[in-house]
Amino acid sequence: MILAALAGGLFGLLQPQGGDAAAAARANAARAPLEQRLRERGFASGSAVHIRIFKAENRLEVWLKRGDRHQLFETYPICRWSGRLGPKLKEGDGQSPEGFYAVPREALNPNSTYHLSFNLGFPNAHDRALGRTGSFLMVHGRCVSIGCYAMTDPAIDDLWALMTAAYERRQARVTVDAFPFRPTEANLRRHARDPNAAFWNDLAAGDRVFTTTGRPAAVWSCAGRYRMTSGPGCTAVRTGG
Numbered sequence: 001m002i003l004a005a006l007a008g009g010l011f012g013l014l015q016p017q018g019g020d021a022a023a024a025a026r027a028n029a030a031r032a033p034l035e036q037r038l039r040e041r042g043f044a045s046g047s048a049v050h051i052r053i054f055k056a057e058n059r060l061e062v063w064l065k066r067g068d069r070h071q072l073f074e075t076y077p078i079c080r081w082s083g084r085l086g087p088k089l090k091e092g093d094g095q096s097p098e099g100f101y102a103v104p105r106e107a108l109n110p111n112s113t114y115h116l117s118f119n120l121g122f123p124n125a126h127d128r129a130l131g132r133t134g135s136f137l138m139v140h141g142r143c144v145s146i147g148c149y150a151m152t153d154p155a156i157d158d159l160w161a162l163m164t165a166a167y168e169r170r171q172a173r174v175t176v177d178a179f180p181f182r183p184t185e186a187n188l189r190r191h192a193r194d195p196n197a198a199f200w201n202d203l204a205a206g207d208r209v210f211t212t213t214g215r216p217a218a219v220w221s222c223a224g225r226y227r228m229t230s231g232p233g234c235t236a237v238r239t240g241g
Helices: 002-014 021-029 034-040 125-129 153-168 185-190 197-213
Strands: 049-054 059-066 069-077 099-104 117-119 138-140 173-179 219-222 225-227 235-238
Touching: 021 069, 021 153, 034 069, 034 153, 049 153, 059 153, 069 153, 099 125, 099 197, 099 235, 117 153, 125 219, 125 235, 138 153, 153 173, 173 197, 185 197, 197 225
Parallel strands: 049 173
Antiparallel strands: 049 059, 059 069, 099 173, 117 138, 219 225, 219 235
């Protein structure tokens, strides 16, 4: 009975999350060709890319730089993510990461088992400072996840093309902000008693920088907390956009 309970608990932890997989697949497959959408919405191929992920809403947003600000280009349903709301803590916990990441070109994998993928870069400097462990945490195609964000093949095709074009225009790293939910004041109040509330408030500070300036936040790890300004003893996590 104890073994059964433990197995049940592990299964619950690893239970894949997401919205309607069939609806996500249909939505991601039904879009007009990427170049057509870019042209119709006034964006240029090769524009700097910023990605925002919201677990609870099952959404991934792509923002492209136009002028001196990033503007929303496309919102994709996430087909699957795994675990529950909260950061990834250790290898094998089945959690999809939350935090601030920066993806270099070499993190793209054209030979992925899941069509195409890119590595988020977990653990970043902040994760490592907290002793968090994990590997191969990806955003990828298809619709299956054990710690990754599964987007379906048409969506990862878009992401791959946009990121590749941005790298060719000398964007060194694509910034990714991964949130448990949209960090509105109402949502933060709703989760105020959660053990992760302080962490989520730190993520919200980065979101405020982006929504105010239109530029991804530069981020540091300071005494176990994400900070948007540096100070004594802080370690750089990523540069801004």
